[in-house]
Amino acid sequence: MIAYTDKIQEIARRLLKDCKVETVIGFRKGSVPMMNEPCFITSADAADGLVWDGNCGINLANYLTNRKEKIAVFAKGCDSRNIANHIIENKIDREQLYIVGVPCQGMIEKRRIRQMAPGEITEATEDGDEIRVKGRDFEEVYNRDEALQKNCAVCVHRNPVIHDEMVADEVEEQTDVDRFADVREIEAMSPEERRVFFRKLLEPCIRCYACRNACPLCYCPTCFVDESQPQWVGKSQNPTDIWTFHFLRAYHCAGRCTDCGACERACPVGINMRLLTKKLNKDAFDQWGWEAGLNLEERPPLDTYRPNDPEEFIK
Amino acid sequence: MGIEPGRLHFSWISSAESTKFAKVAQEVSDKVKALGPNDHFAKKELKVA
Structure with missing residues (x-):
């Protein structure tokens, strides 16, 4: 999923440069490992700070309520459903939104990784199905599927339901959950x-x-x-x-x-x-x-x- | 939530159905009285030493 990052930055840069939107809502790296934070960017230069990995669990639909400007938002399956819900409940207009769909493979539950790790984690990186964590005297690799958030493990709507553009091809939906x-x-x-x-x-x-x-x-x-x-x-x-x-x-x-x-x-x-x-x-x-x-x-x-x-x- | 059967009742009564309202209210209070008080959801006052 980390591969999405470049594409996300490119889309945000393009949208802001072409004045398609005033604000882009995405994620940037947090100050501690495995804690990405939502961020609002308004200039194309700031797009370099956007990231995407398994720690983007926060639902960005939460930041759209009653906004007045034109916004681009990066949306996982669940985010897109909450955006649809916001539109139905008249909390924002569809015309105000440029929804960039991000096919999702589930978000990581940081608590579980912290429990599995033998000490304090100072660095965590994702590579395909693996999560590599580093601490003072250790380096461990965990399987992504073992550390999914409980709701992600049983999710059947991983692909965004509404979008204006997709970051990547749709992922396969889970059917046997x-x-x-x-x-x-x-x-x-x-x-x-x-x-x-x-x-x-x-x-x-x-x-x-x-x-x-x-x-x-x-x-x-x-x-x-x-x-x-x-x-x-x-x-x-x-x-x-x-x-x-x-x-x-x-x-x-x-x-x-x-x-x-x-x-x-x-x-x-x-x-x-x-x-x-x-x-x-x-x-x-x-x-x-x-x-x-x-x-x-x-x-x-x-x-x-x-x-x-x-x-x-x-x- | 763990509320025992018979304590919670639902009915649909129109504002024009006053006799039905009285009847249902009587039935509900009889049934709940028969069950006795429910202490589980009562707020107990903190004891101050």
């Missing part, structure tokens, strides 16, 4: 077991809201957790408050979540809150065959009324 195995496990539990499971899952939460901030769906001007009149949810570490935050946030993402993994990736204490949104993704898929952000034509199931609705009460 069981996307909802973990959700089914929870569904099979008794209510009591489930209560204990969620309690344990959410216990470490420190209410930093990093998951919400990283999520492209969470663009409300004032989030319900920040509202003080009325105060919907307490600010404490009390399990009930933590639950209220996580469960309500998940419900706000129903029929909209693309399972991009931004929330889990951003969590400083490693909570897999994707389990909550995934259950709702599964319900939307089972009941309406819906997957969020696959095109710009279809309205999401939760804002659609059909006269032939099978439910009696709604007629």
